Amino acid sequence: MNDKIKAIIAHITFLGWLLALILNFVTRKTPLTSFYLRQTLGIFLAGMLVNMLPFRGLAVLLSLGLLALLIYSLIGAIKEEQRELPIVGRYFQEWFSFL
Secondary structure (H helix, E strand, O other), X not given: OOHHHHHHHOOOHHHHHHHHHHHHHHOOOOHHHHHHHHHHHHHHHHHHXXXXXXXXXXXXXXXXXXXXXXXXXXXXXXXXXXXXOOOOHHHHHHXXXXX
8 A cells, every 4th residue: 555545544534544544654754654544643632622622613713714724735745845824733743643
């Protein structure tokens, strides 16, 4: 399975992310897949935090923003470009550098 497919799979639900993580470590760890594993992990964790907010209106707006970031990231994976997410991308790369 090539890097592009693994990077795309990482964007499809958390189970897809887990599958891409396993494939990345079992086959060979690649920079493109690792990059998008870090990006999508950050988006998924941010989504969990947003869902714990007591203000539903704010949570909906933030969820829409996270969806936009996920789509932006997916487009980068499809084009096989390592595009960091606006504002938070470099932090996700730093925080999850163990992937």
